[in-house]
Amino acid sequence: GAGVSQSPRYKVAKRGQDVALRCDPISGHVSLFWYQQALGQGPEFLTYFQNEAQLDKSGLPSDRFFAERPEGSVSTLKIQRTQQEDSAVYLCASSLAPGTTQYFGPGTRLLVL
Amino acid sequence: EDKVVQSPLSLVVHEGDTVTLNCSYEVTNFRSLLWYKQEKKAPTFLFMLTSSGIEKKSGRLSSILDKKELFSILNITATQTGDSAIYLCAVDGGSGAGSYQLTFGKGTKLSVIP
Numbered sequence: 001g002a003g004v005s006q007s008p009r010y011k012v013a014k015r016g017q018d019v020a021l022r023c024d025p026i027s028g029h030v031s032l033f034w035y036q037q038a039l040g041q042g043p044e045f046l047t048y049f050q051n052e053a054q055l056d057k058s059g060l061p062s063d064r065f066f067a068e069r070p071e072g073s074v075s076t077l078k079i080q081r082t083q084q085e086d087s088a089v090y091l092c093a094s095s096l097a098p099g100t101t102q103y104f105g106p107g108t109r110l111l112v113l
Numbered sequence: 114e115d116k117v118v119q120s121p122l123s124l125v126v127h128e129g130d131t132v133t134l135n136c137s138y139e140v141t142n143f144r145s146l147l148w149y150k151q152e153k154k155a156p157t158f159l160f161m162l163t164s165s166g167i168e169k170k171s172g173r174l175s176s177i178l179d180k181k182e183l184f185s186i187l188n189i190t191a192t193q194t195g196d197s198a199i200y201l202c203a204v205d206g207g208s209g210a211g212s213y214q215l216t217f218g219k220g221t222k223l224s225v226i227p
Binding site: 003004031033035040041042043044045048055056058059091095098099101102103104105106107 | 117144145147149154155156157158161201203205212213214215216217218219220
């Protein structure tokens with residue numbers, strides 16, 4: 001595709017529900033990143049994939065957060081038992097190779113009630 | 114811990130003004146500094162800087178990096194209302210082994226009024 005796409009664009013969940021957020025990176029991009037952006041803040045790193053390998057998950061805030069990229073293309077970020085503090089915009093970015101420019105998707109805005 | 118600080122946090126100018134946005138950083142192992150523009154959608158890439166003293170330019174926007182003093186500036190000349198956005202500065206600081214995560218500042222919210 002022309003750019004990084006994410007779905008859904010908006011998600012409302014009741015506290016305790018599980019959610020799954022999808023990211024379609026730019027075709028051929030090896031690296032994929034997930035970031036969390038709270039209101040009024042800059043994005044914060046969650047996790048990084050190189051192809052299908054999750055090389056860094058140091059930013060995941062708790063074991064309720066899980067990400068995968070099984071075929072080295074599409075990625076899913078799953079949040080189990082959502083809490084109100086999980087409300088944020090979740091941004092996905094991809095880059096052609098490690099260390100090159102990261103291009104961002106439009107984000108998924110998650111609201112947990 | 115890697116740190117990126119942007120100033121000012123918000124700025125209101127009139128169309129036609131020139132603005133300078135600042136970004137200072139402290140990182141473990143600097144690889145690159147990036148500027149993004151964020152409206153109500155995806156942050157869009159503006160510049161990637163890796164070398165000191167070399168100005169990058171795109172239309173009315175330009176940016177330069179000082180690796181000795183650990184800062185970068187983003188200049189916008191002859192501002193237009195379409196420049197209104199949040200400008201994000203991010204650094205690839207090499208903090209994670211095998212990772213290329215970006216550390217972001219809080220952003221500068223620029224408002225350009227007619």
